[in-house]
Amino acid sequence: MQPCVAAYHGRVTRPLRADSERTMRAILDAANQVLAENPAATLQQIADAAGVARTTVHRRFASREALMEALVLDMLAQLEAVIDDSRPETAPPLVALHELSAGYITVKGRWRLTDVHPTEFEHGEAIERIKARNRALFQRLADTGTIAPDTDLEWAVRVFFALLHEAIERRAVTGNSPDTLAALVTSTLVGGLRGV
Amino acid sequence: MQPCVAAYHGRVTRPLRADSERTMRAILDAANQVLAENPAATLQQIADAAGVARTTVHRRFASREALMEALVLDMLAQLEAVIDDSRPETAPPLVALHELSAGYITVKGRWRLTDVHPTEFEHGEAIERIKARNRALFQRLADTGTIAPDTDLEWAVRVFFALLHEAIERRAVTGNSPDTLAALVTSTLVGGLRGV
DNA sequence: CAAACTCGCTACATTGGTGTTGCAACTCAG
């Protein structure tokens, strides 16, 4: 009977050993990457991508569902960290938008996973918090006249995320820097294809 | 041993009987809808959604893969029909863009499926043709100065599809008409959130 | 160094999705 500490996905009772921590990260990163390309990917495929035996995945995560849960939590945590860094409440809104874009693009995690968890309860809170902070930034953009004052904020946020998704795909092809792509995203978002 | 005519996914050797045709459509539509929400959906779930026994699905489509194939072909056909209707080569480009948007939105099919088939050969041709016609329309938009002349056409097309995707999601929530949403898409695409 | 822990590996049980077959009841086309 193994301790199976990690079944609590993140909320560890006692600290993980160094190697265990490494394995955990490797699995989460691999899962993130593999599942983005194929949502129906096997635990075996994930294990292979992580350079780990399949049984180890089961040791760390009680079930496939538990792994998904951990993935989402991990991703949300990374997201909030990115938002914190961009200081959307205090920095000049256009600057914050650029920083936020670059951060999102750097955290290469795909967003297809966001399609999975809206049915969950636990994360709903975190997601709402993230959405609210994004909406607040766009409110500031509207107030300062950077975008039309009567902009539908819900639509604005959705378009923002859609553009980020495309930018991330583009990154894989062109190899552009997050900063370049962030500029492209903000430019397209604010001024459309008509340009400045 | 049943005829299994439909295993040839569309390229029928002899015409289908009326009821068979109906079933076929029901399955394709149901699959389109169910798979959009859950790419790993069971054939059983698809059959249920189509109001059909699971074995019937197998009778019409040799395998799960064959069903996917048929889905893609069906969707591509609908797409080309929409493009034809919008006359992107002859109509005023902005008008064509609006028509195209409304058409795409009406053909409610989700685009998550587009993530599946880029690995295929047979469809690559059709997809390239569709992409080319879209690119041509955006070229005309650039030539007439509706969008910046130096716009990256590849980026433009991708953004266009991303906006369409969001518009389709929005339609499910707000119930807006395809025309209203098409206006929103073209406006956002050309002028961004800054408005006209 | 030594105890505690982790990993890879092998083997196995279980489950759920896939695909097949045959038959009786029904529906369509001519």
Add this chain to the structure above:
DNA sequence: CTGAGTTGCAACACCAATGTAGCGAGTTTG
């Protein structure tokens, strides 16, 4: 109406993915 074709249903074989368990070898921690 009649024959050909189609469907639902039940029963079945098959397989791949999931999840479990134990052991020996290797790693970390104190």
